[in-house]
Amino acid sequence: MxxxxxxxxxxxxxxxxxxxxxxxxxxxxDGVYRHPGRQAIFVGDLIDRGGQQIETLVLVRxxxxxxxxxxxxxxHEFNAISFATPNPEIPGEFMRSHNDKNRKQHKxxxxxxQLFAGDYAQWIEWFKTMPIHLDLxxxxxxxxxxxxxxxxxxxxxxxxxxxxxxxxxxxxxxxGTAEHEAIEVLLKGPELSLTKYKQPNFKDKDDHxxxxxxxxxxxxxxxxxxxxxxxxPGAKTSGGSPYPPLPSIDCQGEADYDYKDPKPAFYGHYxxxxxxxxxQDWTSNTVCVDFSAVKGGPLVAYRWDGEAKISGENxxxxxxxxxxxxx
Ligand SMILES: [Mn+2]
Numbered sequence: 001m002x003x004x005x006x007x008x009x010x011x012x013x014x015x016x017x018x019x020x021x022x023x024x025x026x027x028x029x030d031g032v033y034r035h036p037g038r039q040a041i042f043v044g045d046l047i048d049r050g051g052q053q054i055e056t057l058v059l060v061r062x063x064x065x066x067x068x069x070x071x072x073x074x075x076h077e078f079n080a081i082s083f084a085t086p087n088p089e090i091p092g093e094f095m096r097s098h099n100d101k102n103r104k105q106h107k108x109x110x111x112x113x114q115l116f117a118g119d120y121a122q123w124i125e126w127f128k129t130m131p132i133h134l135d136l137x138x139x140x141x142x143x144x145x146x147x148x149x150x151x152x153x154x155x156x157x158x159x160x161x162x163x164x165x166x167x168x169x170x171x172x173x174x175x176g177t178a179e180h181e182a183i184e185v186l187l188k189g190p191e192l193s194l195t196k197y198k199q200p201n202f203k204d205k206d207d208h209x210x211x212x213x214x215x216x217x218x219x220x221x222x223x224x225x226x227x228x229x230x231x232x233p234g235a236k237t238s239g240g241s242p243y244p245p246l247p248s249i250d251c252q253g254e255a256d257y258d259y260k261d262p263k264p265a266f267y268g269h270y271x272x273x274x275x276x277x278x279x280q281d282w283t284s285n286t287v288c289v290d291f292s293a294v295k296g297g298p299l300v301a302y303r304w305d306g307e308a309k310i311s312g313e314n315x316x317x318x319x320x321x322x323x324x325x326x327x
Contacts, residue, residue, distance in 0.1 A: 002037030003305040005316075006141060008289035009043060009074065009268040012050025012108055014059060016299040020318035024301060026068070033059065034068040040301075043268035043289055044074025044130065044143040044187075048105060050294045053112040057123060073130035073164075074143045074268070075187040078172075080109060084116075084124045085169045095173040101208075128163035132186055138306055139264040144189035145217050146265040147257055150182040189269060190215045190257045197225055197251065202235040202243050205271075209238045214270075217257040218286035224248040228255065233273075259286055264310050266302065274298055274321050284309045291317070 005024050010017050018033075021040065026033040033040075040063060046056050063069035082096035083106060096102055103110070113120050132154050134141040142151075157168050157179060172179040184190070191212035194201065201211045213229040222228040226246045235243040259265055268290035272281050274297055281288045282302075287310050293299040298317035307314075 005301045006041045006266045007301045009045035011294035012053040013293045014052035014055035020299045023318050032062045032066045040069040042071035044072045045076045047109050048076045077127040141266045143187045144269040150185045192254045200237045220258040220260050223252050225251045
C-alpha cells in the first residue's frame with residue numbers, strides 16, 4: 001500500500017464523504033470507491049446525527065470488504081451495540097438504556113435503520129467486527145485516545161480479528177469493571193474531576209451538566225489544570241454564566257494518559273473546529289481528524305505518506321472552507 005488517508009468522524013454525512021474521497025483521488029468502480037495506491041482509514045463514529053446513515057454504512061462497508069478501507073470502532077458504534085444487547089439480569093432492559101437521552105442521540109440511526117427490523121441486526125453484528133485500535137506500522141489509530149495500558153487489556157478480552165464478544169459488551173457497560181474503564185478511555189477519552197480541583201461544573205453542547213472535563217492526552221508537556229483539562233469553547237456554568245478560565249494549578253497526577261510515543265497516533269471524537277487559533281488539533285505525533293462534519297464543519301482527512309513527523313499541510317478538507325487548515 002502506497003499511502004493512507006485517515007478520515008474523521010462521518011456521522012452519516014455520506015455526501016461529504018463521497019466529496020472527500022473524490023478529492024483524495026478515489027474513484028467508484030464496480031460500486032466501490034477505490035484508489036490504485038492508497039487505503040482509507042476511518043476513525044469510527046460512522047453513524048448517528050446525520051441524515052445519510054445507510055448510505056454511509058453501505059459505502060464504507062463495501063470499501064472495507066474490497067480491501068480499500070479499514071475502520072476502528074467509535075463510541076457511537078459501541079453505544080449502538082450496547083443499545084441492542086439485552087440485559088441478561090433484567091428482562092426487557094438493554095445494556096444501554098432506551099431512555100429519552102439515549103434515544104435522542106441514536107434517533108437518526110433508529111429512524112433510518114428500523115430498530116430490530118430488516119437489516120438492523122446485521123449492522124449491529126458488523127459493528128462488533130470493528131477493531132478498537134489499529135497499528136499500521138508507521139502509525140496507529142483509535143477513536144478517542146491511544147493508551148498502551150488499556151489497549152493491552154482489550155487485546156486480552158477481544159482476540160485480534162474476532163468480533164466483540166457479548167460478555168465483553170455486558171461488562172463494559174458496568175461501571176467499576178476494567179472493561180468499562182478501557183472503553184471509556186479508548187472510545188470516549190480520559191476525563192478528570194473538576195470537583196476534585198474545586199472548579200465548577202459546566203453544561204455541554206447537549207445542555208447536560210458535567211463535573212468531568214476531558215483530558216488533553218495529546219498535550220504531552222502539559223502539567224497544569226489549565227493545560228490538561230478541556231472545557232468546550234463557549235461553555236457555561238450550570239448557573240448559565242460564561243465558564244471562567246481554569247487556574248494554572250498543578251495536576252501532574254492526571255498526566256498518566258500523556259502520549260509520549262514518537263509513532264503518530266490518529267484519532268477523532270473531539271468535535272474540533274477548523275480554526276487554527278483553537279490549536280492543539282495536531283502535534284508532531286498526534287493528529288485529530290474530527291472537524292465536526294455533521295455540525296457544519298468540513299469532513300477532514302490526513303493524507304499520510306510515511307512521514308515520521310506530522311505536518312498540518314497534509315490535512316485535506318471537503319468541502320473547502322474559508323479558513324485555512326491549522327498551521
Ligand atoms: Mn466519538
